[in-house]
Amino acid sequence: MLATQLPALQIIVPMLSAPLCVLLRSGRAAWLLAALASWASLGIAAALLARVLDVGAISYAVGGWPPPWGIELAIDPLNAFVLLIVTGIAAVVICAAPQSIAREIPAEKAGLYYSAYLLCLTALLGITLTGDAFNVFVFLEISSLSSYALIAMGRDRRALVASFQYLIMGTIGATFILISIGLLYMLTGTLNMADLLQRLPPLADNRVMQAAFAFFTVGVALKVALFPLHYWLPNAYAFAPSIATAFLAATATKVSLYVLLRFYYGVFGADFSFAAMPLSEILLPLSLAAILIASIVAAFQRDVKRLLAYSSVAQIGYMTLGVALASASGLTAAIVHLFNHALIKSALFLALAGVVYRLGSTHIEQMAGLGKRMPWTFGAFVLGGLSLIGVPLTAGFVSKWYLVLAALEKGWWWLALLLGLSSLIAVIYVWRVVEAAWFREPQADDAGRIEAREAPLSILLPTWLLVAANFYFGIDTTLSVGVASEAAQMLLGGGR
């Protein structure tokens, strides 16, 4: 009985915990509840993935209304995999939260923080689970609204402006997606994705469908932070509380990328998206621009959080590049990188949360000489950085390897060279932090120097857990690449 209700529980558990967190008042109790809800979600996601791999796609009719009339929760290898990433990151990151939050957010707001965190988790899971196009929009807005609140809780007043900017851009993006969904409903009279996929292909020459496609592409590009629509991302990530950054950087854009994949393959259909519409021709140059330009911009940042945020824009470029290649291997590379990048960025941002805990800043100059004082924190950062660069035996290498293979499969050796070049730029920006932390003497007038001890264990342990995951998935790829290639086959085989 319970097993059949798992898809609904995946959303309901964090959703009902969120208002309880507000009622609990005490930050400690709210954290405990949020942690329990996150770990329960992880358990549910793991059970769902196991079931999907075992018995195939699951369909759940919300409220007992059968699809296509009612809202359907449809689970297949792709979204079960994304669910696992999102809940996994949420569960690990929440363990690091209490001390970091106590340092960065006033105690009376801690309960509200956890409630926004859980709402954001709920919505991300909802976007991933649902098989209903309009439901995607609603959950997308819930996730956005809660992440605006999370970002605005940053200590710096610039967090407010960053959050406002994100609100404007995010709302425009979501409304564009809404327009697209409206036009599709106008054409077909249905909102169910599987139903849409059946009804849309005969309409490929219809201009309304092409307009819907264009609106969706722009809207989702804003949400994914695809270059040049990434303007909101660096500030939002740089000024949000460290824990919120670690969570959002690893999950929010990934789920948006999932929406992109789901709509292009599962609603518009691969034939329309890649053959009738010039999607590859649009995504390819933009992805390359993201990879190269954002990497170069990252190399010039003075704030390490901002540096990593720009690097995120570049990494999103890798994923959309995999999509643009429009082949099974390219798609696998995109999905694998979605998984691996979540691990990389959450590890790096959590390490930074440790730095913020001691220093109160992520400014690169203030990190001078800290490598010797905080060896575990900076050690985690360096190992995470290696994975970001794509050194063999790390998760980052695996995704770049598949991306290069996909490029060579098309005979695009220049693309493989550009990917190598972008890794070199990543070496530069990671090295800047290493150089500051280990090879510079601490500044004499450094105010943060007094407190520069190792970060507390509650932050270090989750960080190292994620670093270990980076190496584990760099060596044993049966889970990541195995499920990703199955998901890619499923997408290419006609949506769900």
Next chain:
Amino acid sequence: MIEHFNYWMVFALMMTGLYMVVARGNLVKKIIGLNIFQSSVFLLFISMGKVAGGTAPIVVDGIANTATRYSNPLPHVLILTAIVVGIATTALGLALVVRIREAYGSIEEDEIHRQDLPAPAAARPAASQRRGRA
């Protein structure tokens, strides 16, 4: 032309709203622009649900039902949800504006950016030295 009047208005409003968001520096005006933009989409959905000559799709037992055509209620229900989302966004946006005003003493975008410019520069010892010499 005239039978598509609603859709022309939708796109006129949509562009007006978007233009306001982009061109206005005042944060409250940006929010208003965003509202106009969202409203245009609400209008789009509601227009598509209207069936010419159709009436409200309400059927009650015991009351004689004479209508033969009904409007499609689904888009209207969808938009009810979207309106709630829009209100939540507006409320959050305005709350942020209030806090921005508290923190900066201004709700003009240029002024806010100007206030933030010296802050990162002052944090850099090298930059402040350079300014000191100048």
